[in-house]
Amino acid sequence: MTKEIKIEARAVQVFYGSTHAIKDVDVDIEDKTVTAFIGPSGCGKSTFLRCLNRMNDTIDVARVEGSIKLDSEDIYDPKVDPVQLRAKVGMVFQKPNPFPKSIYDNVAYGPRIHGLSRNKAELDQIVEKALRGAALWDEVKDRLDTPGTGLSGGQQQRLCIARAVATEPEVLLMDEPCSALDPIATGQVEDLIDELKANYSVVIVTHSMQQAARVSQRTAFFHLGNLVEFGDTGQIFTNPKDPRTESYITGRIG
Amino acid sequence: MNMPDQHIHAAFDRDLERVQALIMKMAGLVEAAIVDSAKALTERDEELAARVREADALIDALEEEVNEAAAMVLALRSPTAGDLRTVLSVIKLSANLERCGDYAKNIAKRTTVLVQMAPIEGAALAIRRMAREVELMMKDALDAYTHRDVGLAQDVRMRDADVDQMYNALFREFLTHMMEDPRNITACMHLHFIAKNIERMGDHVTSIADQAIYLVTGEMPEDNRPKGDRTSYVATGEDDG
Numbered sequence: 001m002t003k004e005i006k007i008e009a010r011a012v013q014v015f016y017g018s019t020h021a022i023k024d025v026d027v028d029i030e031d032k033t034v035t036a037f038i039g040p041s042g043c044g045k046s047t048f049l050r051c052l053n054r055m056n057d058t059i060d061v062a063r064v065e066g067s068i069k070l071d072s073e074d075i076y077d078p079k080v081d082p083v084q085l086r087a088k089v090g091m092v093f094q095k096p097n098p099f100p101k102s103i104y105d106n107v108a109y110g111p112r113i114h115g116l117s118r119n120k121a122e123l124d125q126i127v128e129k130a131l132r133g134a135a136l137w138d139e140v141k142d143r144l145d146t147p148g149t150g151l152s153g154g155q156q157q158r159l160c161i162a163r164a165v166a167t168e169p170e171v172l173l174m175d176e177p178c179s180a181l182d183p184i185a186t187g188q189v190e191d192l193i194d195e196l197k198a199n200y201s202v203v204i205v206t207h208s209m210q211q212a213a214r215v216s217q218r219t220a221f222f223h224l225g226n227l228v229e230f231g232d233t234g235q236i237f238t239n240p241k242d243p244r245t246e247s248y249i250t251g252r253i254g
Numbered sequence: 255m256n257m258p259d260q261h262i263h264a265a266f267d268r269d270l271e272r273v274q275a276l277i278m279k280m281a282g283l284v285e286a287a288i289v290d291s292a293k294a295l296t297e298r299d300e301e302l303a304a305r306v307r308e309a310d311a312l313i314d315a316l317e318e319e320v321n322e323a324a325a326m327v328l329a330l331r332s333p334t335a336g337d338l339r340t341v342l343s344v345i346k347l348s349a350n351l352e353r354c355g356d357y358a359k360n361i362a363k364r365t366t367v368l369v370q371m372a373p374i375e376g377a378a379l380a381i382r383r384m385a386r387e388v389e390l391m392m393k394d395a396l397d398a399y400t401h402r403d404v405g406l407a408q409d410v411r412m413r414d415a416d417v418d419q420m421y422n423a424l425f426r427e428f429l430t431h432m433m434e435d436p437r438n439i440t441a442c443m444h445l446h447f448i449a450k451n452i453e454r455m456g457d458h459v460t461s462i463a464d465q466a467i468y469l470v471t472g473e474m475p476e477d478n479r480p481k482g483d484r485t486s487y488v489a490t491g492e493d494d495g
Contacts, residue, residue: 249334
């Protein structure tokens with residue numbers, strides 16, 4: 001049972017000035033699957049994640065080579081508008097970063113700038129759907145006009161997820177989405193990730209190997225800019241093929 | 255590239271070492287039980303048989319200790335990959351060893367009954383040879399496990415067929431004795447169960463060899479080894495085969 005390939009990356013190289021941060025990485029990201037990127041700090045996993053929605057464009061010294069295709073279309077093609085790309089490939093960051101606006105406006109921001117609704121009623125619907133999708137609706141439906149920054153950490157992160165899914169992206173990138181959350185909020189977000197995979201392709205970078213094991217179906221292990229091993233999560237955690245993977249996931253000094 | 259032996263958390267190493275030390279201690283007791291139970295039978299030594307029976311409680315207690323220690327590692331350390339396979343295989347090994355201990359205890363029990371009866375010609379020595387073979391297999395299986403030696407483990411798996419052959423031969427021999435003289439039936443039934451116990455030990459030893467292979471490769475060996483036990487199909491006719 002092979003799933004459709006959502007993102008196809010080939011021979012990807014990333015340089016920050018003279019630093020070679022990603023070395024010749026090939027990856028197929030499957031649709032409707034959670035893919036986890038793991039590896040020690042500085043291994044390139046976040047850098048690679050940021051290539052997938054061209055976030056590295058914002059860094060002057062960064063240079064990306066190779067090809068990354070979303071649904072067979074090269075995302076680095078000059079014709080591609082990065083803003084449109086990021087509506088398709090949403091991102092959730094490490095620290096919850098709601099806009100200093102109301103809960104409603106946080107979620108409505110994306111749909112508004114992309115013109116996804118014709119009137120207030122439609123926008124209301126989009127906001128409700130996104131908040132429900134992020135498992136936050138019941139907690140905030142009576143105070144949509146209060147500031148998003150007034151929510152708890154876990155709620156703020158789910159608000160950011162609601163904001164990311166409001167534009168109906170096809171891929172959701174998550175960079176350490178639970179590192180600032182307590183175990184209960186982490187559990188809620190992980191549960192949500194599991195639900196999201198019914199509709200999205202989710203790629204998550206995490207330092208918690210247990211989290212990668214819990215939420216993902218596919219795991220990629222990065223080390224010193226190389227993709228060392230990529231396989232089914234169960235296989236990676238019970239019987240990794242590469243000694244570097246084994247060394248890292250069993251917590252040995254590598 | 256060699257994998258470093260040490261975890262970042264030294265306590266993790268200590269926990270894993272402790273579990274493995276416990277299982278090896280348990281294995282030592284079981285090996286002794288096998289040797290002693292066979293010796294007690296051939297030498298008609300009731301005292302030794304009694305000691306084997308008593309020692310089984312220690313093996314059972316160790317099994318519990320191994321499983322508790324393994325559960326603790328699973329709960330507290332969330333082991334993965336090779337570490338996970340170590341813990342899983344240790345749990346399996348403890349069950350295999352515990353069963354072997356029980357079989358040795360059962361042999362000792364039957365020995366206390368058998369010493370009250372006239373010996374069956376040649377039976378005890380044949381059983382001792384069989385027990386010796388199983389005990390050697392056990393030693394090699396445990397060596398294969400500790401030294402991560404897949405070749406030796408494969409060798410042990412193949413040798414189980416020899417034990418099965420020995421059991422087949424004894425089965426037929428006892429059947430003959432019983433048909434010749436019904437007064438032999440009680441003794442031969444006990445001897446037959448003893449032979450069967452040893453044959454079962456061979457299966458558990460084979461399972462230990464399987465675990466050694468799983469520990470190293472992450473995969474269970476394919477079930478392609480020769481099977482020697484044909485007694486399930488034997489009828490009492492003279493011309494059975």
